Amino acid sequence: MNTHTPRHPALYEVNARVLLRHLGREAGRRLTLDDIPDSRLAELAGCGFSWVYLMGAWETGEAGRRVSRSNEQWLAGYRCLLPDLSEEDICGSPFAVAGYFLHPDLGEPEALPRFRERLHRYGIRLMLDFVPNHTAPDHPWVQDRPDYYVHGTEEELARRPQEFVRVNLPGGPAVLAHGRDPYSGGWPDTLQLDYGNPAMQEAMTAELRRVAGQCDGLRCDMAMLVLPEIFRRTWGRETEPFWPRAIEGVHKEHPGFTFVAEVYWDLEWTLQQQGFDYTYDKRLYDRLRNGAARPVREHFWADPEYQKRSVRFLENHDENRAAAVFPPDRHRAAAVLAFLCPGLRFIHRGQVSGRHKKVSVHLCRGPEEPADPAIEEFYRRLFACLRLPAFRDGEWRLLDCTPAWEGNPSHDGYVAFAWEREEQRFLVAVNYAPDRGQCYVPLPWADLTGKAVRLRDLIGEARYDRDGEGLLSPGLYLDLPGWGRHVFEVAGE
Incomplete structure (x- = not known):
């Protein structure tokens, strides 16, 4: 693999399960990572991408899938997106991780290192997910180490049923907390890890180091939730910092490994200081979406080092599609500002084609949408700029x-x-x-x-x-x- 990493690289996010389902429908058979053609990887390299973020690679359990298939509010959203929805289309959230092993739908375990090796041939690095805050309800730790999770009381379960659940454990029933942040109710397909438990932190650090051996970088989901001040605000528990020691441990074994933090609430600089190479720049996205130039211009007054380590995007799997948010001319203007400024340029599959419909992460199929030739031509020219050494380095x-x-x-x-x-x-x-x-x-x-x-x-x-x-x-x-x-x-x- 070409070892040069641009100072300002470009990353392409693809939902692994949706992509393989789409390719499988075209081929008329089930496909795995091994079946993604080299021509697609060569095309990404030709567009100037240094990274592929393969979202949704890890095992998800039956428990999370049951929640995804039974939550009436979520089901209404699925049906709005896919009028011909079937149960097989609902595969469960990839952020309810039951184990950091390749999901069987993506292939046998060795398919992941083979895919990574193929990416490397084209000078592309592989980024995967790491979810520090919570696990799936059927993660092995739930039964083997229930002390790794935040426990509640019967009173809390009765008073806030959206935030707690009763779980059958080897020692008898217990009330455990769903994963959440300080501003929302619980995520019902998850259980909350307890960062106040040093043994859990050690186990999570070991998981992080093991996962780092399977890829070149990790996008850490809602990374700010395990910061001591945020965990205290959410759960009233004192914790020791997790990220500095965990990231240092990975770097000792894998020098040059890349950490990306999904982060909000003006905590970007905090996580950069704790070792993250890049942090989401949601504030620039919001300012571009608001459509006023002065706040965008003032955003670029920030410290140059901070800017270089910011992730610039117009959409991702959490945000609505750029073509649905920005009218065509404004979409182009926003893209020029977001992707020709310093930092990591984050492009989401479907964005380049002008797709409008956001696909829920609980689904493994998206709707068919025609491409917008004018948007495709615009991005073709923009990617030609991103390949130039001046914009990369x-x-x-x-x-x-x-x-x-x-x-x-x-x-x-x-x-x-x-x-x-x-x-x-x-x-x-x-x-x-x-x-x-x-x-x-x-x-x-x-x-x-x-x-x-x-x-x-x-x-x-x-x-x-x-x-x-x-x-x-x-x-x-x-x-x-x-x-x-x-x-x-x-x-x-």
Whole structure:
């Protein structure tokens, strides 16, 4: 495998069970990871992806599946998505893990290392899930080590039945807590692990180290829930920090292993400090979704190291589809800002085709949707940018956008930044506003003085020849419609 890891890599998330069901329907037979054709892996490598996040690889038990198939609220959502829903379509949540072993639907155990090896041939690393907060109700620990779980009382069960459940254990019935966060009721297909128990922490660390031997990185589900302050708020229990010691243990055995935290509530920096390589950037997503440029621009004022370790996305398995949230032009503008800024660029299967319907993680089949050729062409051009060394390994800087003339406030709708690596230079500029706007963008390269400069748009048809000195002051003049965008290659002659 090519050992170079870009400073700003791209990751492709695929729901393993949905993908294999889709390919199996086309083939007319059951397929496993071994049947995913090399041509698909080569295509991902050709798009510039350094990572495949295979979501839903682990064993899920019958107990979680029963909950998924009987919860009336969830069933209503499934039927809305799949009018021809069958019980076989409901496979249970992949985040109710019964064991960190390859799910039988994905193949025999050795299919996972074979898939990883095939990815490596194309220079792609494999990322899998790790769920620290809870397990499936039929995880072996429930019967073997019930002390690893948060226990409740009969009174709590009667008062908050959505948060507790009675479980038959070898020593008799007991009340255990469902997994949850401090702001929600329990997740009925899970049981809550007790991070106040040092023995449980040791066992979970051992699991983490074992799982790390099967992949190149882990996306840690709701990673902030096991932070001492969050666990105390949720369960009233004091705990020792888990992540720093656990991550250090993995790195001793697997140097260069990558940890990604799903994290919210402004705890991103906390988890970066505890050893995570990347943390979800939900705040940028929310600001892009809100559609105002200034908060987006101010978001990029953050510390450069923090930015480099942020996961940028417009959708994932938890969020609604980008094409359903963002109208087409705004979708393109948001994608340019999200994926051509620093950090880990996170793309979800179906996003590139403009799919609108979010598939529940409890399902292993999604609806058939036609592709949007215009969105596909846009992403084809965007991925061509992501393959360029400057966007993968270059230096980034946020640029000023100044008024085009006195009394014109429309420059406030612009966000612009520059990338540079060796002789390659690029300017990214977006009018992230619904109305046409104008501005000047002073370029940061003093050596353009006295040169003729050619600007070529990599995602559009614009071509401009400009005097280098004028590009420094007052800057490049832009007049773009609402949600207009440019990705200019800047070449001095």
